[in-house]
Amino acid sequence: MALLSDLINLNLSETTQKIIAEYIWIGGSGMDLRSKARTLSGPVSDPAKLPKWNYDGSSTGQAPGEDSEVILYPQAIFKDPFRRGNNILVMCDAYTPAGEPIPTNKRAAAAKIFSHPDVVAEEPWYGIEQEYTLLQKDVNWPIGWPVGGYPGPQGPYYCGIGADKAFGRDIVDSHYKACVYAGINISGINGEVMPGQWEFQVGPVTGIGAGDQLWVARYILERITEIAGVVVSFDPKPIQGDWNGAGAHTNYSTKSMRNDGGYEVIKKAIEKLGLRHKEHIAAYGEGNERRLTGRHETADINTFCWGVANRGASIRVGRDTEKEGKGYFEDRRPASNMDPYVVTSMIADTTILWKP
Amino acid sequence: MALLSDLINLNLSETTQKIIAEYIWIGGSGMDLRSKARTLSGPVSDPAKLPKWNYDGSSTGQAPGEDSEVILYPQAIFKDPFRRGNNILVMCDAYTPAGEPIPTNKRAAAAKIFSHPDVVAEEPWYGIEQEYTLLQKEVKWPIGWPVGGYPGPQGPYYCGIGADKAFGRDVVDSHYKACVYAGINISGINGEVMPGQWEFQVGPVTGIGAGDQLWVARYILERITEIAGVVVSFDPKPIQGDWNGAGAHTNYSTKSTRNDGGYEVIKKAIEKLGLRHKEHIAAYGEGNERRLTGRHETADINTFCWGVANRGASIRVGRDTEKEGKGYFEDRRPASNMDPYVVTSMIAETTILWKP
Numbered sequence: 001m002a003l004l005s006d007l008i009n010l011n012l013s014e015t016t017q018k019i020i021a022e023y024i025w026i027g028g029s030g031m032d033l034r035s036k037a038r039t040l041s042g043p044v045s046d047p048a049k050l051p052k053w054n055y056d057g058s059s060t061g062q063a064p065g066e067d068s069e070v071i072l073y074p075q076a077i078f079k080d081p082f083r084r085g086n087n088i089l090v091m092c093d094a095y096t097p098a099g100e101p102i103p104t105n106k107r108a109a110a111a112k113i114f115s116h117p118d119v120v121a122e123e124p125w126y127g128i129e130q131e132y133t134l135l136q137k138d139v140n141w142p143i144g145w146p147v148g149g150y151p152g153p154q155g156p157y158y159c160g161i162g163a164d165k166a167f168g169r170d171i172v173d174s175h176y177k178a179c180v181y182a183g184i185n186i187s188g189i190n191g192e193v194m195p196g197q198w199e200f201q202v203g204p205v206t207g208i209g210a211g212d213q214l215w216v217a218r219y220i221l222e223r224i225t226e227i228a229g230v231v232v233s234f235d236p237k238p239i240q241g242d243w244n245g246a247g248a249h250t251n252y253s254t255k256s257m258r259n260d261g262g263y264e265v266i267k268k269a270i271e272k273l274g275l276r277h278k279e280h281i282a283a284y285g286e287g288n289e290r291r292l293t294g295r296h297e298t299a300d301i302n303t304f305c306w307g308v309a310n311r312g313a314s315i316r317v318g319r320d321t322e323k324e325g326k327g328y329f330e331d332r333r334p335a336s337n338m339d340p341y342v343v344t345s346m347i348a349d350t351t352i353l354w355k356p
Numbered sequence: 357m358a359l360l361s362d363l364i365n366l367n368l369s370e371t372t373q374k375i376i377a378e379y380i381w382i383g384g385s386g387m388d389l390r391s392k393a394r395t396l397s398g399p400v401s402d403p404a405k406l407p408k409w410n411y412d413g414s415s416t417g418q419a420p421g422e423d424s425e426v427i428l429y430p431q432a433i434f435k436d437p438f439r440r441g442n443n444i445l446v447m448c449d450a451y452t453p454a455g456e457p458i459p460t461n462k463r464a465a466a467a468k469i470f471s472h473p474d475v476v477a478e479e480p481w482y483g484i485e486q487e488y489t490l491l492q493k494e495v496k497w498p499i500g501w502p503v504g505g506y507p508g509p510q511g512p513y514y515c516g517i518g519a520d521k522a523f524g525r526d527v528v529d530s531h532y533k534a535c536v537y538a539g540i541n542i543s544g545i546n547g548e549v550m551p552g553q554w555e556f557q558v559g560p561v562t563g564i565g566a567g568d569q570l571w572v573a574r575y576i577l578e579r580i581t582e583i584a585g586v587v588v589s590f591d592p593k594p595i596q597g598d599w600n601g602a603g604a605h606t607n608y609s610t611k612s613t614r615n616d617g618g619y620e621v622i623k624k625a626i627e628k629l630g631l632r633h634k635e636h637i638a639a640y641g642e643g644n645e646r647r648l649t650g651r652h653e654t655a656d657i658n659t660f661c662w663g664v665a666n667r668g669a670s671i672r673v674g675r676d677t678e679k680e681g682k683g684y685f686e687d688r689r690p691a692s693n694m695d696p697y698v699v700t701s702m703i704a705e706t707t708i709l710w711k712p
Contacts, residue, residue: 008359079371081363158415159383159390161575163493163582170583173439174363180374180395181366190392193415227359297414309425309453311414318410319425319453 013085017042020087022080023053023072024219025094028061030104031234031337033219035089043086050074050090062094062102070102071095076212081178082223089182089219091212107211110345114207116353124348125258125328126210127187127203127251131336132221133238134168134196135231142196142239143167143230153242157195167196171228175200175221182220184213193244193297203251207348211341236335237290245291245298246336252347253328262326269351270306270315270329276350277304277314283342285335292333299332369441373398376443378436379409379428380575381450384417386460387590387693389575399442406430406446418450418458426458427451432568437534438579445538445575447568463567466701470563472709480704481614481684482566483543483559483607486573487692489594490524490552491587498552498594499523499586509598513551523552527584531556531577538576540569549600549653559607563704567697592691593646601647601654602692608703609684618682625707626662626671626685632706633660633670639698641691648689655688 012018019042024035036055044050057063057070072092080087093107101108113119134143144167145151156165172189179186179200187201200221202213218234225232237245256265273280281288281301294300299314306315306329308322314333321327334343368374375398380391392411400406413419413426428448436443449463457464469475490499500523501507512521528545535542535556543557556577558569574590581588593601612621629636637644637657650656655670662671662685664678670689677683690699 005359005362009362081366082359155417156388159392159411161389161391161582162578162587163585164587166582170360170364174360174366176376176393177366177368177439178363180368180376181371186395188392188394224360224363297412309423311412311424323453 009084011085012087019043019085020080020083021050021090022083022088023074023090023092024216025055025072025092026104026106026215026339028104030106030339032060033215033222034060035219044088045077047074047077047090050077053092057094057102062104069097071097071099075107076209076216078182078184078216081181081220084181089216091216106339106341107208110211110341111208113345113349113353119207119348119352122254122256122348122352123206124344124352125204125206125253126340126344127201127205127328128210128214128340128344129199129201129247129249129251130214130217131192131197131199131246131248133194133233133235133246134171134198134225135233135238137229137231140231140233142194144196151195154193154195154244157191157197158193159191165195166191168198168228168230171221171224171230172198172200175217175224178220178224179217182216184217184220186217192246194239197238197244197246204253207344208341210344211339214340234337236285236287236337240290242296244296247291247298247332248285248334248336248338248340248343250331250334250340250343250347251328252331252344252351254352257328258326260326263321266317266321266327266329270317272350272354272356273315273331273347274304274306275356276354280346280350281333283338283346284333285338287337288333288335291335365440367441368443375399375441376436376439377406377446378439378444379430379446379448380572381411381428381448382460382462382571382695384460386462386695388416389571389578390416391575400444401433403430403433403446406433409448413450413458418460425453427453427455431463432565432572434538434540434572437537437576440537445572447572462695462697463564466567466697467564469701469705469709475563475704475708478610478612478704478708479562480700480708481560481562481609482696482700483557483561483684484566484570484696484700485555485557485603485605485607486570487548487553487555487602487604488577489550489589489591489602490527490554490581491589491594493585493587496587496589498550500552507551510549510551510600513547513553514549515547521551522547524554524584524586527577527580527586528554528556531573531580534576534580535573538572540573540576542573548602550595553594553600553602560609563700564697566700567695570696590693592641592643592693596646598652600652603647603654603688604641604690604692604694604696604699606687606690606696606699606703607684608687608707610708613684614682616682619677622673622677622683622685626673628706628710628712629671629687629703630660630662631712632710636702636706637689639694639702640689641694643693644689644691647691 058068292301648657
C-alpha cells in the first residue's frame with residue numbers, strides 16, 4: 001500500500017521534538033520478548049534519564065492478577081531501525097514495586113557479578129555467535145524445505161549461495177544493517193550448515209553490555225521475521241536426524257588472557273570451567289541434550305574436553321591464540337536459546353571469582 | 357515488503373563509518389562458491405590492508421573436524437552491488453594455518469605463473485565468454501521450457517527478444533549493471549543459441565585479475581539468481597540431444613601478439629597449444645566430453661585444429677587479426693565450468709614458458 005508505507009516512514013523530526021521509545025523486556029518463559037511504546041517529549045541518549053515504566057505481569061506469567069504491576073527499569077538505549085529518526089529501543093529489566101528483581105530477571109544478578117571489582121579489573125570481553133532457524137509460518141517447517149519432505153543432505157549450505165542453497169538471505173541482510181544502524185556491535189553473519197539456519201555474531205562487548213546487545217539483536221531479528229512473514233526459532237535442535245543443531249558459542253577473554261602469558265591464564269580458566277561442567281550445562285539452555293550429542297560439530301553433553309581448532313570439543317582455542325600465546329577461547333556448549341546474561345556472568349564468575 | 361526493503365537498503369554511511377565486507381572463496385568441489393560477512397571499522401580499498409580470516413573447512417570438504425580452520429587471504433576488492441554504500445566484496449583464496457595453499461586452491465599456482473618475469477613482460481590479456489543456463493528451481497529444467505517437454509528447436513533464440521524467445525533477461529540485465537557497479541570489467545552480454553542460456557564476457561583483464569573478476573562475476577550471478585528464485589547451471593551440456601552446450605571460450609593475447617608481426621607469434625603459440633592438447637583438455641572442465649562432440653559449434657574433444665573464423669575449430673582466429681597481422685585468438689575448448697585460474701595460467705604457461 002503506497003499510503004501505509006508513507007505513513008510508517010513519516011519523519012517526525014520534521015514536525016516535532018517528540019520521540020517514540022520502545023521499551024523491551026523478557027517475559028515469563030525467559031525467552032519470550034515483549035515490548036510496548038511510549039511518547040517522550042524529546043531525544044534521550046542516557047538510560048538513566050528515561051522514566052521507569054510498568055506492565056501487566058499477569059499477562060506474561062510474571063505476576064498474579066491481584067498485584068500485577070511489574071516495574072521496568074531502562075538499562076540500555078539503541079537507535080530504532082524500524083521508526084528511525086530520533087526514536088529509540090530501550091532494553092529493560094523487571095522489578096517488583098518494592099524494588100526487587102522478579103524471579104525471571106537474570107540481568108540483575110549478572111550486573112552484580114560484572115560490578116565486582118575483580119571482574120571489572122579483568123575487563124571481560126564476549127563475542128556471541130547466535131545461530132537460529134527460520135521456519136515457514138503455518139507449518140513450522142524450515143524455510144526452503146519442501147513441506148512434507150526434506151532437502152538434499154548437508155554439505156552445500158554452509159556459507160552457500162543460490163536459490164537452491166540459501167533461504168532467507170533478505171532477512172539476514174536486513175537484520176545485519178538494522179543492527180549496525182541501531183548501534184549493536186554486530187561483527188558478522190554467515191549461512192549455517194543446515195539449510196534455513198543462519199548465524200550472526202555480536203561482539204566484542206564488555207561485561208553486561210554483551211547480554212543487552214544480544215537480547216536487542218534477537219528482538220530486532222524477530223521484528224524483522226514478523227515483517228517477512230516467517231517464524232524464527234531458537235530451538236537448539238529443531239530437526240531430529242542428520243541435521244545440525246543451533247548453538248550460541250560464546251567467545252571470551254579477559255585482560256590477563258589478552259596480554260603476554262595469556263595462554264596459561266586461558267588454560268587455567270578452562271580447567272576451572274571443566275570442574276563446574278555440570279553447573280554450566282544446567283544453565284546453558286533448555287533442550288541442549290538433544291543438540292550436544294558428540295556429532296554435528298558438538299561434544300557430548302556429559303563430556304568436557306577442549307582442543308585447538310577442534311570443533312568437536314566443549315571448548316575450542318583458535319590457532320592464532322595458540323601461536324601468539326594469548327587471546328581468547330570459545331565455549332561451544334551454550335544452546336541457541338541460552339540467556340546471555342546468565343552465560344556471560346557465569347563464565348566470568350567461574351573463571352575470575354570462583355575458587356575450586 | 358515495503359519495510360523489509362527499507363531495512364535492506366539502509367544507507368549505513370549516514371550513521372557510521374563501519375562497512376561490511378563479504379569474503380568470498382571457492383569450496384571443496386572447485387565450483388561451489390561460499391561467502392560470509394564481517395564488519396570493518398572503516399572503508400578499505402587495498403586488499404593488503406584487509407585482515408585475513410578463517411572458516412570451517414570441515415563444512416566445505418576442505419579440512420577434517422579436529423583441525424578445521426582454513427585461512428582466507430584477501431586478494432581483490434570489488435564494490436558490493438547488494439549492500440552498496442562503502443560495502444565491499446572480497447575475493448579470497450584458501451591456505452592452511454601453516455601458510456600452504458590447500459589442495460583446492462588453484463589461484464596460488466596461477467599467481468606464481470603470472471609473476472614469472474617472462475610472463476609479466478608479455479602482459480597477457482584475457483577475455484572470457486562465460487555461458488550459463490538458467491533452470492527452474494524445483495524441477496531443474498531450463499526456464500521458459502515447458503515442464504515435461506521441450507521448446508521449439510534452436511534458431512530463434514540466439515540474441516532473440518520476445519516472451520517466447522528470451523527467458524530470464526531480468527537476471528541477465530541486473531547482473532550486467534551489478535558487475536559494472538562492482539568494478540568488474542564486463543564487456544557485454546547476449547542471449548545464446550539454446551533457449552534459457554545466456555553469455556556474459558569479462559575482459560580484457562591482465563593476468564591473475566582475469567580469474568578474480570570471472571569468479572566474482574559468477575558469485576554476483578548466483579546471488580542474483582538466488583534473489584530471482586531460479587538456479588544457475590554451469591554444466592557444459594545441460595540438455596542431451598540437439599541442444600548447444602555451454603562453454604567458456606577464452607580469448608588471449610600477449611604484447612607480442614598485439615604488436616606488428618603478431619600473427620606469426622600467434623601461429624607459434626597455437627602450435628604449442630596443439631602439442632599439449634590432452635593436458636589442456638584435462639584441465640578445461642569436468643564433463644567436457646559431453647559438449648565437445650564436433651557438433652553444435654564445437655570441435656571433437658580428441659581433435660585439435662584451428663582456423664580463421666571457424667567456430668567448429670578448437671582455436672579460432674578472427675578475420676580482423678588475420679587481416680591486420682596481429683591481435684588475439686580464441687581458445688574455444690574450455691567448458692563453462694572451467695576454473696579461470698587454471699585455464700588462464702595454463703595458456704600463458706604453454707605459450708610463453710613451455711619449451712616443447
